Amino acid sequence: MISKYLVSLFLLISSQAVAQTSQVQIAQNSVGKLQASIANKEDFKKQLTIIAEGIKALELAKVDKKTKNWPETWALKAYLSSYIAIIDDNESNADKYYGLATEAYEKAKTLDKYQSNNALITAANHNINSKKQKDGNKAYQQNDFITSYKLLKQVSDYFQTDTTLAVNTAICAQNIQYYNEALTYYKRAKDNGIKNFFVFQYLANIYSSKFESELAIKTLEDGLVVNPYHPYLTNDYINLLLDNDKYDKALKIIEGSIATEKRSKLLLFLYGYLQQSELNNKPTAEIAFKNALDIDQNYFDALYQLGLVYINNSNDALKEKNKQKASSFINRAELTLLRAHEINPNDRNTIQLLIQIYTRKNKLDKVQELKRKLNEF
Template sequence: MNKISFLSPIFFVFICSTAAFAQKSQVQIARNSIGKLQAAINSKQDVKKQLDIIGEGIRASDAAKGDKKTKKWPETWAIKAYLSSYVAIIDSDEGNSDRYYNFAIEAIDSARRLDKFQANSRLIEASVYNVYIKKQDKANVAFKNNDFATAYSLLKDVSDFFPKDTSLAINTALAAQNVRAFDNALTYFKRAKDNGIKDPVVFQNLASIYSSKFEHEQALRTLEDGIKVNPYNSNLTNDYINLLLDNGKYNEAIKVIETTLKVEAGNKLLYFLYGYLHQTNANYSTAELAYNKALTIDENYFDALYQMGLAYVNSANDALKANKPDRAQTFVAMINRAEVALLQAHEINQNDKSTVQLLIDIYSRKNRLDKVQELKAKLEEF
């Protein structure tokens, strides 16, 4: 996920001579080298051959820089910038590549300053393009080495230069997150989203940042947007439901779960959450059905067993309060069901204190003092 994708092919230009010279100059030699380089690229000649051609052009452009007349020509610097930028992206020698990357940046600055009529704009643009390709390579190395501060510094420049590239935007955001620059991460995750990214992780990260800023409604809308382009994605749906619960939107959460369960009938967590929400509203029969559905999927689902046992205890207590002739029978039935469910839960997780405490309460009501003492002794061991 953290890999930085390589961008579109390097932008090459062919510069034709627009000025007439009385004699063959160093600028002409440098200019010709660009034509030779383009021909070498088109015929798929190897990097060594390309570097030899570039070397000839760079020597000529350096000579032109030393002449009091041609050093003032923007073309001299534009050619130097382009050839240097190309060395920066094809030379496997990292030190040499970095050196020419710096030469290219300096030459671009001079070319822009001197090129008042923008006669060399295409050559300068190609040089700038290549420089950003090199920047991306440097960012890739920094990211791989966990130097996220350097990676972010480089990536934000590259992403700003290629704002439509969603992979770049995501990686810039991830680098920002790793240096805890969350506002900056938000900017680049939004850029990826606004440019049509569908990756669920982008929506999850955006929602998480909004939540950390207490912008809960924006977080919910972001997850809704994510679900629209990733229908029934379990991670997005779970985050959405949890965020609804965190913000007290229980009825909305129930509706989302009901809709999702029509598609994800094998999701035990959703059945558990559905049961839990109904249990909090004292809808114990609906909660019981949901927990049983979850247990059908996983018979050793501790949380479902525990909550079902607790629901039975609450139902038993409600039965005692009800003014009905069968309240005693209902109480006994519910307590017995609670005992069975909680014993299963206890068997799965014998160190859960809440389960043991509920069982102590049940056995106290049943006057099973031997069990009460046994379980109390177990509590003291925790």
């Protein structure tokens, strides 16, 4: 990132500077030598020695009455100082020159009314932002998210197409509960083509927290385009559709997902739940719950809902005056819900269903036992 700007940098030397001062020329020559050093891949110590010559000359140029207000003087100082800030292993020295570079950069921008030093100023700004990014990343690793956010935000606003930078800025904002800012930078990453599933997931979560459900749904749909059938995105998408009563759409997504993820007990459960609650299709719901239990025989939710299917089937049989069929289904409900109760003994809904079953079976001792248990909660 750094060398690209340095190698391509060309010097715009005003005729006034050439004629009136040798110190500015020395600094300009240092930039030329530095470019050659970078091209030859010389080590940083050699580069620092070259820069030192230019910095020394600029210290004289900035107090000379002829050159102290020349934009060249400050553009060169900003550029050379900013380069020290990003290559010096001495952290204290790097920070010192970062401060000097920032000050010189602002002065150069003010003085350079005709943009004759634009290449130097642009390169200095690039280096300054690279230093900010380095410090921001360090703060991030130390969990200092406030400092990291302040720095990375500035850098991301400079390198606006850098998706990784935008995501790191968003994560920092999210960690300090700046959710609107997090939304801005996650969206920047998304708009610049990032494909990481968690960016779409986090974006959708933020939209949901702001009660912007349609935007959340659209974000997950966009995420699934670049991450087809991703389990986390698919689950979030289905749950969001269910939360917003979009049952038909949810059912189609679940059906399609089951075809690719045959061993997903959650998808099978959700499919059965929708068949049971929205379509009143008890036979299909029963098959789905049983398939989920084939994957995990201790799946409480599937056991509970399967018990409900059997109770409803028993009630339908009673309406048809088919006592034998009703008894058969109520027995299945009892066994299924007892298994659910064994897995989660403190679930009140399961206990209440068992009380209904034992009341129908006239097993009053069981009824009293379960009622006492309910009173203990």
